[in-house]
Amino acid sequence: MKTVTIIGFNGALASAITGVIDLFRMAGVTWARVHGEPPQPYFRTRLLTETGEACRCINGLSIGADGSWRDVAAVDSNDLVIIPTIGAPIDQVLADNPKLLTWLSQFRSVNDDQVRIASNCTGAFLLAEAGVLNGRQATTHWGFSNQFRQRFPEVDLQPDRLVTVDGHVACAGGGMAWWDLGVYLVERHAGAQVARELAKAFVIDAGRSSQAPYSALQARRYHSDADILKVQEWLDTHYSDPVTLSSLASLSGLTERSLIRRFKAATGDSPTGYLQVLRIESARQHLENSRLTVEEVTRLVGYEDVSSFSRLFRKHTGLSPGAYRARFGR
Structure with a gap:
C-alpha cells in the first residue's frame, strides 16, 4: 500500500x-x-x-x-x-x-x-x-x-x-x-x-x-517601456478596429521591426498575438453577459469570418464559443 x-x-x-x-x-x-x-x-x-x-x-x-x-x-x-x-x-x-x-x-x-x-x-x-x-x-x-x-x-x-x-x-x-x-x-x-x-x-x-x-487576460504591463505602453493603451480601446502593424509602428514612433522586438521583450507576445488576446477577452465577456449571437460577437470584436474566429477562440480557451457560453453564460 x-x-x-x-x-x-x-x-x-x-x-x-x-x-x-x-x-x-x-x-x-x-x-x-x-x-x-x-x-x-x-x-x-x-x-x-x-x-x-x-x-x-x-x-x-x-x-x-x-x-x-x-x-x-x-x-x-x-x-x-x-x-x-x-x-x-x-x-x-x-x-x-x-x-x-x-x-x-x-x-x-x-x-x-x-x-x-x-x-x-x-x-x-x-x-x-x-x-x-x-x-x-x-x-x-x-x-x-x-x-x-x-x-x-x-x-x-x-x-x-x-x-x-x-x-x-x-x-x-x-x-x-x-x-x-x-x-x-x-x-x-x-x-x-x-x-x-x-x-x-x-x-x-x-x-x-x-x-x-x-483564465482572464493578464495585464502584461509590469514593464517600463513607455512606447509599448502607449501602444497597449491604444489597443485597449481600439481592438475592434482594423489594425495594421504599420499603424501601430507610426503610433509608437518605431520601425515595424523595432516595434515587434520591443513588444515581445516587454510583454512576452507579438503585437498581433496581444491584439488577439484582447479580442478574445472581449468576446468572452459578451458571451458571458449578453444574448448576442456568436455572429454578432464575432463582428463586435473585430472579425468578419465566424469560422476563423471560432477556431481562434477555441485555441485560446479550449472551448468553442457556444460551449463557452453554455458553461459560463449568466
Missing part, C-alpha cells in the same frame, strides 16, 4: 489538504460501498508539518498533523509527496519556510519517471523555490503565472495546462485542480479502473485538461 504524504504549513488552503486526503483514502472504498462490495483501500495518508504540530490554514482552521517531515530523512520510493495550495501571500510563505525548502530540495536529484512529488496550484512556488522544477514543465494558477515566470525563468511554465507531468514531478493548476491531480495520481499508482470508479463516486469530471477557459 502506497503512502501519500501531504506537507502542511501555515497559510495553506485547507480544502487542498483535506480534499486530497479524502480522495486517496476513499480510492477503492467508496465505489465498493456503493455497490455492496468489500472495500479495498490502495493508499494510506499522513499530514506532516515541520514540528509535528497542527498547521493553521488560511481559512482559520487548524488541522492536526501525523508527525514531522524532519523525521523523514530521505525520499522513500514508496511515498508520494504532495504540496498543497498556498493560500497566504506567496512571498511570506516562501520566506517563512526555509527548512521546508531545504527538505524539498532532495527531490532535485531524483531521476525516474515514477511521480514522486506533486504540487497543487500555487504550491508549485515552493517546489520551484527549492529548485525541483528547474528545467521542467510545470503549471500553477493562471492568475499567478506572470509572477511565477518573473521569479522562476528557468522553469518551463505551461499556465494553460491543468496538469503537467515531467519525470517524477507533477503539478496541477488552479485552486480546486487537486481533484484532477488526485484522480490522475490514483490512476498512475492504482490503475485506470480504480481512478474511473473514484471519479464517478465523487462525481468528478475527469476529462478536463486545460484551465484556459477559467
